[in-house]
Amino acid sequence: MRPTLADVAKLAGVSVATASRALSNPDLVADGTRRAVREAAASCGYKINLVARSLRIQRTDTLLVLAPCIDNSFYPALVRSIEDTALAMGYAIIIGFTNKADRHREAYAELLSAGRVDGLLVMDGGSGVDRFTGPQPDLPVVQVFDKIYETQVPVVRVDEQQVADLAVHQLASMGHRRIAHISGAADRHSARERREGYRAAMARLGLPVEDQLVKNGHGHREGGAEAMKQLLELPLAPTAVFCANDTMACAAMDVCRDRGIHVPGDISFIGADGTADGLFAFPSLTTVNVPRAEAGSRAVEKLVGLIRGQAVMPDTVLPVELKLRGSCAPTRTAVAA
């Protein structure tokens, strides 16, 4: 049998209460006692039982992290930084992926309500965090990106419209006027916002906002490629494309390459997110970087704050930044001018 605190106490000739204090609250016992208990614990290989501790102190020091997936190139950096920050703050993370069967959602909702975690970090705003928590979560919840405005859940996010704005402005400043947009999955808040941001930016710049220049790429490679093909079939093809994420942008560039269309000579691309995808594309992809690692840590800090009783803070909005790389260039006319 694993030794318990009682064994340690007996060995050290003190009560379990003292043994407990000697190990976890050293200032409350005399020097000699502390040493005796420590030695007893070491000599019998005592290890605390965290489950018992959790039951007693009503804390698990564990966070549940729900991500839609992990093979998406957007999430790994986020998840890593969450894990890193959580660990530094004394929390372990249980991870769950939610874009699978409903079975998953239910299982995790169960974990949440059954007191096995102290808080929830959702990255899957998708169609509402209340699927996991109910309308009035009795557990601290923080959401990362993809804000759902209907709920009052604190969020760490970026200004998604600004993402689009930076991209469109960059292209416009290079002389592009026919700027297309390949948008992301319709159920994602970020995708909707980026599309709106694109429209707004185009309008502000006095550029034509044609419906045919906006195609839905559904956020993935195949959709991006298909959308690009449609754009290339237009009577008057765009000279630049802003894609709602890097994955689609890379796929779109590949379509161009396959057809002998030169990037950025014939057409320019800007992606969004700032994933590694674009870094290794050819040409390397200009993108609007979304600081995922920082979002991860900030979200954990926020969540831990809530758990520890801090008042709900306003949304955290992180800055985005344009990363100018090889995939966009001034229009020929701009060059000629």
Next chain:
Amino acid sequence: MRPTLADVAKLAGVSVATASRALSNPDLVADGTRRAVREAAASCGYKINLVARSLRIQRTDTLLVLAPCIDNSFYPALVRSIEDTALAMGYAIIIGFTNKADRHREAYAELLSAGRVDGLLVMDGGSGVDRFTGPQPDLPVVQVFDKIYETQVPVVRVDEQQVADLAVHQLASMGHRRIAHISGAADRHSARERREGYRAAMARLGLPVEDQLVKNGHGHREGGAEAMKQLLELPLAPTAVFCANDTMACAAMDVCRDRGIHVPGDISFIGADGTADGLFAFPSLTTVNVPRAEAGSRAVEKLVGLIRGQAVMPDTVLPVELKLRGSCAPTRTAVAA
């Protein structure tokens, strides 16, 4: 206050023992009683406290999964399948990344020894699973890939030498004789085995095994690119390269493209692992697929088996498979012949 079983019992007019049974062991109570308890539970919003349950039954139904990282394109599929299978078998997973500071290792070793998980799944064979478990783990452990022969830990893996063998044979069958190898991180078992497998296959085929044709790419893009550059500077450059993973293969192909060397016309490539990297490369990368998703489920099944008291089974060795894609072609001389 959250209602407890005692509240439910009082509400239903039975003892807590009966309430407990009615909810978790329904055959042991009479029909009417069961219904009454169920209704009482529902009416007061009772949710079981899993921590208390865990303490009592001495199980946590949680697994610790340690991965070196997640942004590596190799691991996501593995982690997802682990999560999926674990959930289906009634386990949650705590995930930890171990290629960070030692702080991480220690924290997770603590979790392990403190009874917060029922078992451990390690993907980071790196320099020995005993860093986490000590020489005699008192907890079930299963390792995925990267077997460490010194320890007696059951493992789910592939035949890494066969990975190399399939690649070399394919290239040789296309007429290649000067086949180079870009190897992976020296501390990884898979990398060492693949290099040995390359040597053995070359020798068996009677092909020259020159030290200068073997470069260390350290498993990552930069290393792969650098290794490729060195290979191209050889007096007699190789006509084909087997890379120990897809990431390096893609980087190596990019180097060729930048220098105007045509793939597969001038030089052929085969990678290994079967990650999405190679699928979207140009040309798409021939690779030796390592069934990561299946390895994940098998590992979980094995681990849960151990937890439930099954005897230790022999290693599980999964089959690998060559995926022929656009990055390799017969040599010019072979074509001419």
Next chain:
DNA sequence: GCGCACAACTTAAACGCTTTAAATTGTCAA
């Protein structure tokens, strides 16, 4: 010498559940 403050420690209860062993109830045969 008495009372008091204070430090050091112990006792005992609590956290919320499961499960063994014992008690209760009901049924039926003798």
Next chain:
DNA sequence: TTGACAATTTAAAGCGTTTAAGTTGTGCGC
């Protein structure tokens, strides 16, 4: 009517901690 037996239910003992409340002992001022 009684006893045997099965079917339910209950009381109580844990699971291994933490901690509020209580006890003991020491030194100190008076």
